Amino acid sequence: MLPAELLEEGQHLMAVCNSCRYCEGFCAVWQAMETRTVFDEKDLNYLSNLCHNCSECYYSCQYSPPHEFAINPPKTFAKLRVYTYELYAWPGPMAKAFHKNGIKVTMLTVLILVAVMTCASFVLGGQLFMTVHDGNFYKIVPHAVMSIAFAVVGTFSALALLLGFLRFWRNVGESYSTLAKPGALATAAKDIFTLVNLDNGGDGCSYPTEKSSEALKWFHHVTFYGFLSCFIATTLGAFYYFVLGQHGPPAFTSLPVIFGTVGGIGLIVGPIGLWVLMQRRNEEIVDKSQNGMDLSFIFLLVAISISGLLLLVLRQSAAMGSLLLIHLSFVMTLFLTMPYGRFVHGIYRSGALLKWSLERSRQPKAKPAA
């Protein structure tokens, strides 16, 4: 259940904003709000995930604190969002993972790392530090072990994310049949890939501080496309192995290595950039209880990328075995925590953008002004 005081805070926010509407030029949240007069929990769940946290509205607001109406849209939406992450989590009891998420993810990271290294020491002994001259990872961890482990965990996480998405979709009042509208999907994809809601027509937004900046958009792009690039690299690697039958380590000039390297660099630059912005952001608009969730997610992405790039460079050295296990431990933790950490924002925000795209297509065409 949404805590009563948070529901009230969200409804107060909407009452003020919907009778003001000065922010309607900023982003999708306000345009979606204007099509509503009643704000139930499901509306708040939708709108809070539609919010990209650009904070333009906060600085433009004549009713933000210390005004007696004291509204703070970015902060209220942030608080609502984390509640929706709990609401949609699958399986249900995993909702608890979002409480003190940073500590839990960190503990899991350490646990997996220790467990993997301990097991490897027992199984491999001195072999862990042997030099594999062709850089073949599978001499350390057999391919079957690696692929089965990640296939199982990956499938579970993908399923959890999918079910979370469907729970969101039903909760905000959509039916499964509305998922497959090509036009709406295309518009939503454009909004997702361009982050148009963080842009204001090229002006950027008010994050990390009031001054207009495009930093959030670009660091998010670098992170997002870095992630995508790594995903492509992994998929290509699997394709090379299973379809093309190339069982050796891919060449430095091969597509999986190129995509992985580019993506890895993106996943170092992007998340560190986002971390720097976090240090500079205005604390007034932040739900500080979520800092741990952000930091642990950023840490994992950067740790995976650094260990992965080191692994590439040092794959013919004696450090390869340990680096590989460290890298795989981080990746395993990420896979396990994707449905229960900051990663889910992408799932629900994409869902919210798809719903917004559908809502726009359902609206009667606006009459041009006389």
Added chain:
Amino acid sequence: MINDLSGFDVLVVGGGNAGLAAALSAREGGAKVLLLESAPQWFRAGNSRHTRDLRCMHDAPTPVMSGAYTEDEFYKDVLSVTQGKTNEHLARMTIRASTECTAWMGSYGVRFQKALGGTLQLGRTNAFFLGGGKAMMNAYYDAAERVGIHVVYNAEVVALSVTDGAFQSVTALIEGKSTTVSAKAVVVASGGFESNLEWLKEAWGPMAENFLIRGTPYNKGKVLKCLLDLGLESISDAKEGHMVAIDGRSPKFDGGIVTRLDCVSLGIVVNNKGERFYDEGEDFWPKRYAIWGRLVAEQPDQVGYSFIDSKTMGKFMPTLFPPHRANTIGELAQALKLPVGQVEATIKAYNDAVQPGTFNHETLDDCKTTGLKPAKSHWALKIDKPPYYAYPLRPGLTFTYLGLMVNDRAMALMKGGDRTKNIFAAGEIMAGNILGMGYAAGIGVTIGTVFGRIAGREAAMQALHPTSASVVVPEVALHAAS
């Protein structure tokens, strides 16, 4: 922290739209500019913080306004809202200069919504700030910092020293400490006196106690009063201003736009005796909301109650406060502590007088009453479908028009029409020159921007080149002939 406040060429009093336009213009003219703002930083910018748009003449569509809005149409609108109480020369000058406003504001970082984005039907005549007035003022203040204008907050000007029409200095309470600040020229852009309850009571009598002030609590009118006492010529009247009927539950000050209630023309309005007092359907609400403040102010205890039923619920802009609601008129009247029998009788008499018609809130439709006093001429539907809803109304004062008489160089005039030497006025403190009464959406920001720019330019000229300033620029027509 009080830095050295000496050595400035131009002093601007008041940090709203007009003040910033003046400060930036004076800086363009090469002057060293000091701006004193009475509010703390968050509450800066007076009523400009609550604005949303400005009205601009344009002969063809612009990126931020559709269609055309010609000088003549604009002037006709001014004549219509002021019922002729305007200075045609100043009004037309303002209208013509309004064509440059959005580009000039844009050059200082003010952003506008695209032409079709407006909520209201004002996309043709008015340009809307992206994010509203506070966003506009944030951009201005950032620009002021960039170009080196010295801004001091919590600096309330309480007195001015003027000798033979020449400004000498001001006395300001800066962080509560009395400080004398002199400059070669001054622009007063300190607004009206709407938040000065004592002055309002002087003008309106005890009823002013019950007015709500929609705008800033910082417009006390101290600068205006001081200058009028020093023998400057006034314009308009202390009772003139923009007063609308707003939700009676709004805060005493600073409620702004969200206090708006748009349901009056959809139902009926009674006073606290349970009686109707004016034709709620006389004309479109945007053309009538400005008179309803006064109508409610004239009722006992300065309250009114708008009653509607389920048929019209939701056909107007959402309200900040939820309506009172009940399944019978009697229960609703009781909840509002109104005389139940009289309210029931009023609504029965109204319902009996309603004629059949085709309801259309977008036109002056044929739904009206017959034989009822006062009549309801349009949108008269029976109030008969429960649940019933009611909103309390109170007069909401936005700004006042009593001000300083100026010429077309924004120069304040002495009684009798002589020019002051270095005192310029912009914004609400002189808006009465153009708006003797009435209001048209967005025109306040237009006057503030146009006169702010002129005042800043002229003040810089006066401060830096006093001889040429008074000789070179010929003074065209003066003030209202009336």
